[in-house]
Amino acid sequence: MLGKELWETLNVRLAAILDGKDDEGRWETDDKGVTYGWFRLTAQKDILPVAKVVAGLGGRVMAITAAQAGHGLTQGVEIAYHFAIGVINCTFSTVLTDPQREAVSITPILRSADWHEREMQELYDVKVLDHPNPRRLFIDAGQQMADNLLVPLSTAMDDSCTTRLWERIMQAQAGSGEEKK
Amino acid sequence: MSTYQIPLGPVHAVLEEPIYFQLTVAEDKVTGVEIFAGYVHRGIEFLAMQRNIYQNITLTERVCSLCSNNHPFTYCMAVEKIAGITIPPRAAYLRIIADESKRIASHLFNTGMLAHLAGAEDLFRQVMEIREVMQDLKEAVYGNRMNLSANCVGGVRYDLSAEQIKFMRESLNKIKKPVEEVTWCYRTEAAFRARTEGIGILPPAVAAACGVVGPVARGSGLAYDVRVDNPYAAYGELTVNAVVEQHGDVAARAMVRLQEIMASVDLLEQALSRLPDGPVCLPYMPEIPAGQTMAKSEAPRGELVYYLRTDGTDIPQRLKWRVPTYQNWEALPVMLANSKVADVPLIISSIDPCVSCTDR
Incomplete structure (x- = not known):
């Protein structure tokens, strides 16, 4: 038409x-x-x-x-x-x-x-x-974050989160180093 | 047959922006998809109702970078409609020139990314090299490669000298042959065709039901282009070669964009040759009365709609916009149904999604 x-x-x-x-x-x-x-x-x-x-x-x-x-x-x-x-x-x-x-x-x-x-x-x-x-x-933080499947960008890019990640890696490395000693 | 779920995103190498797809898969075929948006939701519509009408020109340009010019362009048109302003003829042409320059760069970016996702890295590099010509053009003329800051209420904030017009013409001449060459590659390369033809099909009836817009609609045979059907600025005075493809697959959507690049080059040449003399904006900042209106434009991804309601103060009562991608998500599950998991990134990229626009 x-x-x-x-x-x-x-x-x-x-x-x-x-x-x-x-x-x-x-x-x-x-x-x-x-x-x-x-x-x-x-x-x-x-x-x-x-x-x-x-x-x-x-x-x-x-x-x-x-x-x-x-x-x-x-x-x-x-x-x-x-x-x-x-x-x-x-x-x-x-x-x-x-x-x-x-x-x-x-x-x-x-x-x-x-x-x-x-x-x-x-x-x-x-x-x-x-x-x-x-x-x-x-996104619904309460509903969809429960299974840790989703990580919001703000969390993924959060400095404190990154620091925590590297702290754990460094601790693990330090731990394995101590074991070798 | 057992099914399992694959999370794609929200941050993933195949996605340009954060969005999450929950894919339900049986063997290697997609049987369902749920889309979760909101990872870059910034509440910009709310912010727009805290700022005055003139401040919002800057704000709306920052909704998204690839179609950044369309937002203030359409917003200004809405404000001008309420105020009953007719912009100077030269300003209407200059708005088109800014917009078509952005469209070429945006379409080249998407078709380049498509080549990259299909594994055609040489083609990707070639396309991105062509895009650099348009990026340089924008930087030289507007002072910026993405946000042009070209629009203001009552016209535009820039003008073109004879030297700049000559430079634009030379730049457009520089990309014509390379665009034709890459278009030929997309159309004929066996490896690329194998990845894109018959993949991610959106039938015309479903496209119409979902209300998809832009190259996604035109790739499925729906001949709707705001520049033609609801003309604005100076488009009614120019010849717009609307491009339509019929197959509704990834290849069809890519071909629409590639042909639209040449159509935009043609529009730019028309606009540059017919550019009227005169002022580029009103000599004053108009007061905006109470009222409500809508304005639409054809952004690189399709129809962009702005709804504005004012009450006579300088703060908008309500400013709402609907971006083209927002409408196109609805059709994505149809395109992904029964596709191979390996084709999912290509199909998503073929709607040229803009997540920043979607989330606002």
């Missing part, structure tokens, strides 16, 4: 979901002719039908931005889902006001959301529900 045709199809399908609930929703075109849409969802679960529309048109997740309340933001955590459908870009924002910070996962619909949702879970304490692979994304 060409840009204009795609945009018209997307608009029709989104209108059925938003159903006049987003008065501030708008499309804008920059000075290079690139289209960006900005929409707001009243409930986070409304992202599911949006994700289905995006998937149905062969779109993908570009990024998901979580923003902590504060700095003049509304209460809770704000999540902005950034999608790309062909040459069209659009963002759907929603606020989690519930202290539980629960958000339904769109990864089962759009695989490209996988890492973004896991990162949001880890860095913004959002509980992503129904994620197919909710494993931690970044």
Whole structure:
């Protein structure tokens, strides 16, 4: 589908979901002719039908931005889902006001959301529900260091660690030398 | 059949940066992989929200060294969009010139590393020698081989004299024939082809589902290039030869990058010959109003996305970026499935991963 045709199809399908609930929703075109849409969802679960529309048109997740309340933001955590459908870009924002910070996962619909949702879970304490692979994304010292299989770079490059290593080698050498004596 | 696990990383000779792969292996075939990132997580997005809008130009350039120019470039575009600034035409061209110079050096680095991992050391040395021409070019024009410090809000921080333009043209002429020669080697050398063709295949449908970008997507037949599909700066005024390969293997991704080097040379020559006269930046530091926006660029590894929200103060309310590698990791387990353990470093290198970018 060409840009204009795609945009018209997307608009029709989104209108059925938003159903006049987003008065501030708008499309804008920059000075290079690139289209960006900005929409707001009243409930986070409304992202599911949006994700289905995006998937149905062969779109993908570009990024998901979580923003902590504060700095003049509304209460809770704000999540902005950034999608790309062909040459069209659009963002759907929603606020989690519930202290539980629960958000339904769109990864089962759009695989490209996988890492973004896991990162949001880890860095913004959002509980992503129904994620197919909710494993931690970044290292977890408590969980993964237990078997000594992994050594974080900071530890591997730590001077004290290196000193300890060489101290043990030097002690072993000194010990073997003493035995020879 | 019994399976066992092989730890690869986080610090390993075949990895340029620290990341950990937990490979599940049956005989000599990979049956599963888990990726653990975060070893160089620096919290740069958080830092960006403690600094003012102008300080963040310096900060974002330090997210990564290989695609360092794209970060401040895209960040500045986002700031300019919120402020409603149109940069001078000469600045738009100068931004492209800086960016394409970095792209050539980055692609040469990756294709060189690929040759090294495939055991083609002569080819590796040859490619890195060509890259030195671009490193010298950057050092001569920008004063630095990696971080160019070319961008500022409202334009660029450098200009090109007639003498520097002549030097750039000579440098580009110097690399054309050698790049064609090494491309021929990658395409025809039996030993290299045996290590890269049919290896690490990413089918187009999976590539689209994972949302991969850059040479990884274009190596699997997905013709998406931000410079063409969402043009920015002066790309809309130039002819961008988007390169697409169909096989989706390690060789295809290498061929995309090698051909993109020549496409970048062509873009640089176009930009240098059409470079408009005029100022290179605004004569003032603009105030940035409240607003939110997105900006995108085509970094060497693919689409780079910046999201910026401001509240009228000089501290960003939220600055988020998604680097191309972040999206491409998702496809790596597909490429590694059923591959030989010996091919794992080659397949990882073929997505040209940037761990510094991923971790931020």
